Amino acid sequence: MNEQNNEITISLGDMFAYFLHRWKLIVVVSLILMVGIGGFLIYRQYESIQNKYEDATYNQLTRDMTQEQLRSVDLYYTRYKTYQERIRENQFYADNSLYMKLDANNVGVLTEEYLVKTDYSGVMSSFSDVALDLNDYEKMANVLGSDLDARYVNELVSLYGSLGQDAYQIDTDKVGDVINGSIGNSYTGILTLRIIANTRSDCEELAKIADDAIREHEASLKGAGIMLEVSSLTTSYTERYDSGIAEYQRTKSEQGSQLVTDYYNFEQSAKSSMDEQERAVFNFMIEKEQEVKEKMHYFRYAAIGLVVGGLVIVIILAINYLFAPGVKTIEDAGNLTKEKGIGIIVQETKSRILLGKFFHSWAKKIEFHGVTQVAEEEALALVCDRLYNLCESRNTKKLFVASDADCTYTGRVLKQLIELLKAKGIEAGAGSPVSSLEALQNLRGSEAVVMALTIKNSLPNAVRDEYAICEENNIPVLGNFIIYPQT
Secondary structure (H helix, E strand, O other), X not given: OXXXXXXXXXXXXXXXXXXXXXXXXXXXHHHHHXXXXXXXXXXXXXXXXXXXXXHHHHHHHOOOOOHHHHHHHHHHXXXXXXXXXXXXXXXXXXXXXXXXXXXXXXXXXXEEEEEEEEOOOOHHHHHHHHOOOHHHHHHHHHHHOOOOOHHHHHHOEEEEEEEEEEEEEEEOOOOOOOOOOEEEEEEEEEEEEEEEEOOHHHHHHHHHHHHHHHHHHHHHHHHOOOOEEEEEEEEEEEEEOOHHHHHHHHHHHHHHHHHHHHHHHHHHHHHHHOOHHHHHHHHHHHXXXXXXXXXXXXXXXXXXXXXXXXXXXXXXXXXXHHHOOOOOOHHHHHHHHOOOEEEEEEOOOOOOOHHHHHHHHHHHHHHOOOOOOOOHHHHHXXXXXXXXXXXXXXXXXXXXXXXXXXOHHHHHHHHHHHHHHHHOOOEEEEEOOOOOHHHHHHHHOOOEEEEEEEOOOOOHHHHHHHXXXXXXXXXXXXXXXXXXXXX
């Protein structure tokens, strides 16, 4: 073997592949630290909020204040809560109102009229107040969108009308006899259904739901003994730009903006009119009010724990990789031996998880970039055949495989290789002549030696010592082959 230098080359690609092969360890440690670190940060935030706004803190701040100062702070705080409530109500309405969501440039209006004949003067108010209930509004909200608030559908649907007395109803046994009969009133009027939406299809869908509700209410009134007849008259549909809707939306938006402006002006004015103690208590009360509504940062702290956990395990694996004494890459093995390479036997990676197959495949592409990969059994057969050919050319019948690696996969490969060589008539043995007397004696009884280097396991110094032992005993080295476990 040629003289070797002591320089170590670190392959970032091989290190990255080393990480990929250990993806499950990285995931497990990251999740454990996500729970540990994230849980600690969440608990610390909770404790901080509890300690910051406990009653003892308020008592400490107000200990030296006069009653007049406390009344002043309470007055400003009451005004603050009023502003906040008005702002929340205004924002809630802006977010949920269907009237505010209408496109004023393209408003569809569907109007449907019904002729109503009855003997009860309160029928119209009954239809207006009772015919459409929350169930009907929920059906309409589902037509317009699944995430809409049904309580605002009445902004788009109107049902109204009036009755006029048009005749007397006389119930008697004979004409002109009103003494033994009864006299009743007869009423006639128009019930109007008006719907606004942005599309004709929406208007028609809502009108159908409303019409079903009107017919259902008609049946209920008839069942109660009221004489009632409701018949459809006309239906019309128009589209237009509605300046009234546009002005209403603009006014509501301006009201919301003005509320926020008034609040900030109030807050600045209040703080400027208070002394330092009053401001401290006022700020404390405001922050306490806001913190009560503030959500715990569960996701943020869990993400921090996950990232920290991932970094910690990657750093540990990197240190383990850098300080591992074994031969790290195929290139390192070639630089170390300077001998003829007979072959590379790579352990097949097995994973039942699809994600594991992906990571192992990615890692192998990095590790064996530029190297032709051969299936494990085929690679073993090729190495055996080349060794047999080398032995035949040198008329060698006794071969020793020198390997210092204490690796289960290496032991299995060497056992199979020896059996294949014996089948070809080559007496073969294997072991580490550096650490085993029996292996050293077997080497001395051999006619040739081949070196087996196990990636991430064989030690450079042990390999050099094996070459030295071969030189001491004048035993030729036919070459070397590489064993690549995939754990």
